[in-house]
Amino acid sequence: MQIEEKLEQRIAELEMKVTFQENLLDELNQSLIEQQFMMDKMQIQLRYLVNKLKDIQPSNIASQAEETPPPHY
Numbered sequence: 001m002q003i004e005e006k007l008e009q010r011i012a013e014l015e016m017k018v019t020f021q022e023n024l025l026d027e028l029n030q031s032l033i034e035q036q037f038m039m040d041k042m043q044i045q046l047r048y049l050v051n052k053l054k055d056i057q058p059s060n061i062a063s064q065a066e067e068t069p070p071p072h073y
Helices: 002-055
Strands: none
Touching: none
């Protein structure tokens, strides 16, 4: 009888561990879903900002490629 009780106890412990792991996997999955949603939202915002920056008038300062070298060159 003692062996049966130990086996039953081990089975019960394993069942509890499996249940805990299933709950943990569900929580992790939900976290991943939320993070993916946030990343998608940030990508949309980033695209919006990039488009806004492209629409801004260019600066009055010439780029280095357009700049003539100083007289001492």
